[in-house]
Amino acid sequence: MSDTPPVSLSQSHDWSSFLIQKTPGAVITADHQGLITELNPAAERLTGYSRGEALGRPALEVLHLQGGDPSTWNLVLKGHKEATEEVTLRNRSGQEVPVMISSFALRDDNGTLRGGAIIIRDLTPVKRMETERRHLVNMFAHDLKTPVVGMAGLIRRMLQGKVGPLSDPQINYLQTVFREMDRLEKLITRFLEFARLDLRILTPQPQALDVAKECREVITLLQPLAEDKDITLETRLVPEMPPLTADPLLFRRVLENLLENAIKYSPAHSRVTLAAAAEDPAIRFTVQDQGPGIAPDDLAHLFEVFYRGAREGDNRGFGLGLATVKRIIDAHGGRIWVDTAPGRGCTFSFTFPLEPQNPLANSR
Secondary structure (H helix, E strand, O other): OOOOOOOOHHHHOOHHHHHHHHOOOEEEEEEOOOEEEEEOHHHHHHHOOOHHHHOOOEHHHHOEEEOOOHHHHHHHHOOOOOOEEEEEEEOOOOOEEEEEEEEEEEEOOOOOEEEEEEEEEEOHHHHHHHHHHHHHHHHHHHHHHHHHHHHHHHHHHHHOOOOOOOOHHHHHHHHHHHHHHHHHHHHHHHHHHHHHHHOOOOOOOOEEEOHHHHHHHHHHHHHHHHHOOOOEEEEEEOOOOOOEEEOHHHHHHHHHHHHHHHHHHOOOOOEEEEEEEEEOOEEEEEEEOOOOOOOHHHHOOOOOOOOOOHHHOOOOOOOHHHHHHHHHHHHOOOOEEEEEOOOOOEEEEEEEEOOOOOOOOOOO
16 A cells, blocks of 8 residues: 555645636636736636636726726726626627626735636526516516406496396306406506516605605505404504605505505404604604414515415415515615514514615615
8 A cells, every 4th residue: 555645635636726717607807906817718708808818908908897987896806895786798799798796805815915806697598587577577467457357347337237137146146256356456466566566667756755644544545444353443653754755656555565464364353553753764664463473484484475374374365465565665775574473463664764765775
């Protein structure tokens, strides 16, 4: 047997170079002067420059990024600044490619800055899929919702006696069909609302809102639903609430959904409370019920589309309501959370910034 000790993997291979060359993502490294020190095959394909052409050249001569200040990207490539951002890259042939870039500093074992590196991901397949999803949403809006609305209208006319007298069994059947058609139309509408928010087709149109007025109007709208279960709707609004800048329709959609859920899951003869208070730079709202609460296993998935927790029981929806609520609040730059435990009800809390926020800031 040989007395020669085995050679470790770290001694026999330059694994860092191997990984850079073989990774499917485009990787470009530059020194502290911004000159390219490495460009892997994926980066060659993305930029249109060969490794031999790129080495030693200023990175910004090879990497043409559309969006942002060029001086900022110079700092990124030199390792002085980190960034994760979606931008457009113009390759050597002039083609514009949507990309996601992530950058980080390169330091030696002593912590001395030696340059920077960026990893670039081609978003073309993602954008293509997003386009297909937009077409699907448009198909739902036209090819599915339109005939449903039309059929419901025809059934309504029959129930109004427009085509002659109906027997009691015929009326009962048509009323059942009409209720189910109405339920289907609402489901399609909720799906389209969620999809349009998710795809950023629908973005907030902010305007100044009187918070107390909006809350009272929603409470009045839902009063009959609460009275059917003898549930008391209570409001706790701080006097002289500052105006809120938000999309009025989307803001009311949040209140209506959370209050409807609270009424739905609360026992008869209980109480549902809507509270609001200014907490600069936002207004914090809470919707509290006395229902069965939410199981811990369901909490992590509460705002996921199509997730249906045990709390739903036999009356299950499609998980669109809370998912849509979160998209709306995210699109306004706010946040939502829940305090609950089985048997002690739920308190949903959410914030809306007082001033308009970037509608894409917290989306997805």
